[in-house]
Amino acid sequence: MTLTDRLGIDLPILQAPMAGVQGSALAAAVSASGALGALPCAMLGPDAMADELALIRQRTDRPLNVNFFCHTPPEPDDEREAQWHTALAPYYAEFGLDIGSVTSGPGRRPFDHEACDALEAFRPQVVSFHFGLPAPELLARVKSWGAIVLSSATTVEEARWLEARGVDAVIAQGLEAGGHRGMFLSDALTTQVGIFALLPQIVAAVEVPVIAAGGIADAHGVTAALTLGASAVQVGTAFLCCPEATTSTLHRQALQSDAARHTALTNLYSGRPARGIVTRLMRELGPIGEAAPAFPLATAAIAPLRAAAEAQGSGDFSPLWAGQNASGCREVPAAEVVKALAKGLSPPR
Known part of the structure; x- marks a missing residue:
């Protein structure tokens, strides 16, 4: 079974969770388009998270990725x-x-029992983590309701660490990616490399599927990542100017x-x-x-x-x-961004 099949999506495209510039509207729009939308929860308390998840469920019943940080305060x-x-x-x-x-x-809220309690009521199909993984008992709870677990790796060592602890797929985050680096085994920026150097190394190092992230802005980038062994791609910056995003006017102007x-x-x-x-x-x-x-x-x-x-x-x-x-960042609906990224891919079955 392919990763796309396991995730229950039509296209091997994931929207990167982007705390501070998006909420439920972007996640719902991407999921409804056949890709995997994501709701970032690092800046949401349990009640706010539940409200956003309820809004998404009102708009689409397609699979959703709910994302959390795992840092130690x-x-x-x-x-x-x-x-x-x-x-x-x-x-x-x-x-x-x-x-x-x-x-x-x-600040930013790490995944904890209170967040897990609120999340369990929704039982999302996918739960992803940044900066490693939560405590084993929390990870076990998430997996117990059947959620597919993803987490970001910025090095081969991090990918192996994640696989050993039971993730279902690794997100290979290249140096090109916007927002926070997912690095968690080392603080050394010299360990960080570009996606097309990192991706084949992680693909060779782990048995689980690998998702490529960083610098992918168009269909050519999607095809290149899949050719190098990625099972899917994760894209963030290209969605920042969509009307469904909450990106500020100043930020949109800078991006363009x-x-x-x-x-x-x-x-x-x-x-x-x-x-x-x-x-x-x-x-x-x-x-x-x-x-x-x-x-x-x-x-x-x-x-x-x-x-x-x-x-x-x-x-x-x-x-x-x-x-x-940022060349793929345009003021068009999220569904159009997904369509452009998927151009040239085989039609979904």
Whole structure:
């Protein structure tokens, strides 16, 4: 049985879960089109997640991927926080803001028993994880209701680790991918490689199906990934300008400008490496800053600067997440993006 058959979808195309720029509307539209839509839950509490899942079920009964982060929340570090505030103080002064009034932000929620309780009521067909896997007892609960489990690997070692712990398929996340790196066995960015170098190595290293992610923006990229052994592809950036996405106007404008050709990995916005369009903050502080607090604590002090700049029509302090190839990012319905990506594939049976 192919992975497409196991997932219950018509096309070997998955929409990447993208916290902060999408909700139920995009997930439902992609799933209804025959691909696999995804709902990111890292920024949702259990009640909000249940509301979004209910909305999706009202719009489509097709399979859905529900995605969670698996990081360990860090202990606050007062010294590092002070260094971070010192680095940001000139920008606060520029906008007339008081850095002493910074409070903790919404952060990112790891998968826990409370989330699992809420999720079990819906029993989604697919559950995926970023930054490894949850505790064994939580993973066992998810698998007990028949869910197919996916997780991201950025290296061969991570792919083998995931396979050994029972994932049904590995998402090979190439260096080109937008948003947060799924790396979890090492913090070394030198371990990160492009998808067409990573993909065949992971395919050769594991027995489970492999899903290719990163830099895939059109049908040619889909075909190339499948030729190199992928069972499916995962695409994110190409959906960011769809009307069903919640991407801000500033972010959409950047994605469709020449600026989108210059992206970099940065930890300034969350505390963990993530790929986005290069902004003033990244240029002036350097994209990787040692003072940035551990994920997701860096978000809190950035939020007031982002709000102040965006109020003036500027994305200088906004996380403009994007992959290295934004050429497929168009203002068309999600179903049209799916259709374009699937061009040339064999018709679904």
